Amino acid sequence: MRAWTSPEVPRVEPVPGAAGDVPLLFDTATQQLVEARPDDIARLYVCGITPYDATHLGHASTYLAFDTLQRVWRDAGYRVHYAQNITDVDDPLLERAQQTGVDWRTLADEQVELFRGDMEALRVLPPDDYVAVTEVIEQIGRATRILLDRDLAYRVEDDVYFDIAAAQDAAPWILGEESGLGRDTMLSLSAERGGDPDRPGKRDPLDPLLWRAVRPGEPSWPSDAGEGRPGWHIECSVIALMHLGRDFTVQGGGSDLVFPHHELSAGHAAALSGHPLARVYSHAGMVAYRGEKMSKSLGNLVLVSRLREQGVDARAIRLALLAHHYRSDWEWFDEALTEAQVRLGAWQAAMAHPVAEVAAEAALEEQALVARLRAALRDDLDTPSALRVIDHWVAASPPALTDLVPRAVDALLGIRL
Structure with a gap:
């Protein structure tokens, strides 16, 4: 039986405290x-x-x-x-x-x-x-x-x-x-x-x-x-x-x-x-x-x-579902979709224009962010915590960033920005 077309998953290079650990x-x-x-x-x-x-x-x-x-x-x-x-x-x-x-x-x-x-x-x-x-x-x-x-x-x-x-x-x-x-x-x-x-x-x-x-x-x-x-x-x-x-x-x-x-x-x-x-x-x-x-x-x-x-962005649907821990029982409310759409918009605005290079300190901050994202997901696939990791980064109004964070969000959360 034919499955469906696979999305492209970008590779995220290892950073300190990063890939290699099993979930x-x-x-x-x-x-x-x-x-x-x-x-x-x-x-x-x-x-x-x-x-x-x-x-x-x-x-x-x-x-x-x-x-x-x-x-x-x-x-x-x-x-x-x-x-x-x-x-x-x-x-x-x-x-x-x-x-x-x-x-x-x-x-x-x-x-x-x-x-x-x-x-x-x-x-x-x-x-x-x-x-x-x-x-x-x-x-x-x-x-x-x-x-x-x-x-x-x-x-x-x-x-x-x-x-x-x-x-x-x-x-x-x-x-x-x-x-x-x-x-x-x-x-x-x-x-x-x-x-x-x-x-x-x-x-x-x-x-x-x-x-x-x-x-x-x-x-x-x-x-x-x-x-x-x-x-x-x-x-x-x-x-x-x-x-x-x-x-x-x-x-x-x-x-x-x-x-x-x-x-x-x-x-x-x-x-x-x-x-x-x-x-x-x-x-x-x-x-x-x-x-x-x-x-x-x-x-x-x-x-x-x-x-x-109805025209809902599938990325917003994905974010609305990832906002709940996979093994919890929960109830769907339509407001969850509105919250996911707001989150998606904020992430897109913050990561719309990655640059080729940033200052060394900013690069280290990005690597630390990716390490926190990975750590959350390795801990029993804790997607709510992973989303909050990105939310906090976005709320802090990060300076110009490279494509490391958007690639990590795509690779690990499946959200292409």
């Missing part, structure tokens, strides 16, 4: 700040959209969080290999297509194209591997067959389920290890988020669906697991293992994916590979609007595309 990132599994330290290449997987009602500000906030992580890694001198899926066949998409009378493939294609345009406008770095589930049906069916052959999966009628108990005995994975949730909470969330804990015949109510056998009127494909289509969690396990390998650097996504999606994707991957899926599990907070979490089901969406159609 600290909050790890959901340990509830601690840990080093997101790559080996030679930073390997990142972020769960992609189910393509309908794209792209709302909750989506955008999540992808900007991990865009910031990529930029910090790159600034530290690491190469980044980034993979992302598209859940282009799933129950919610099929239901929306039926409600609207649009073919599910047409709906998915339209929404993916809209998402591409929004990501490109926001200057989000694209994934190296942008993979639709419908492109890897064969591989998912084969993975399901492997789990069946290893007695880590079983059939209920013709559907295939993952055997959590057997997997915990056979693989380096324990249910609840990532989320830290108790069983009662898991059962509740499973019912809310696509699971079927009450289905008769399952060995454990929490056992997730790996492969859904063919149903009348639903899309299906032949596979080693039989005729049908994939379950939700196995798709990300297979795509991540295919493109990033086992034990990769960071698994990312929204906090609503911690359970069941990321917990069980990690279980599937461990059962298939014999190794943990990822070293760090990082999650972005939820964005609310009008008192409720922004969601497709509630319909309280603020769409990036709608704001762009």
Whole structure:
């Protein structure tokens, strides 16, 4: 699947106290700040959209969080290999297509194209591997067959389920290890988020669906697991293992994916590979609007595309989102956009005319500014502090400056001035 055009990211030369340090990132599994330290290449997987009602500000906030992580890694001198899926066949998409009378493939294609345009406008770095589930049906069916052959999966009628108990005995994975949730909470969330804990015949109510056998009127494909289509969690396990390998650097996504999606994707991957899926599990907070979490089901969406159609500068949208720490839950108010537009205008005015050379003292001040910007972002991607670093500089009415600060703002915050 084609991603979107990558923005140019300027190189910022090392300055005192600068590049080279890896970011600290909050790890959901340990509830601690840990080093997101790559080996030679930073390997990142972020769960992609189910393509309908794209792209709302909750989506955008999540992808900007991990865009910031990529930029910090790159600034530290690491190469980044980034993979992302598209859940282009799933129950919610099929239901929306039926409600609207649009073919599910047409709906998915339209929404993916809209998402591409929004990501490109926001200057989000694209994934190296942008993979639709419908492109890897064969591989998912084969993975399901492997789990069946290893007695880590079983059939209920013709559907295939993952055997959590057997997997915990056979693989380096324990249910609840990532989320830290108790069983009662898991059962509740499973019912809310696509699971079927009450289905008769399952060995454990929490056992997730790996492969859904063919149903009348639903899309299906032949596979080693039989005729049908994939379950939700196995798709990300297979795509991540295919493109990033086992034990990769960071698994990312929204906090609503911690359970069941990321917990069980990690279980599937461990059962298939014999190794943990990822070293760090990082999650972005939820964005609310009008008192409720922004969601497709509630319909309280603020769409990036709608704001762009109204003539809003995408840089202002980006700044409005970066003004909130990536893992905090927060509420969108229209005033946030006005504040971001004022900030953008002030930054542009201060950095409109960089010069070729400044006095030695001024050059040192610029280097110190960039060092503070880097330090803020290395500390758990603290974009609000990073924005304040630039605000304070701008408010101090800096003398003529070189292009070091504008290049750093572009490279690290994605705001081209």
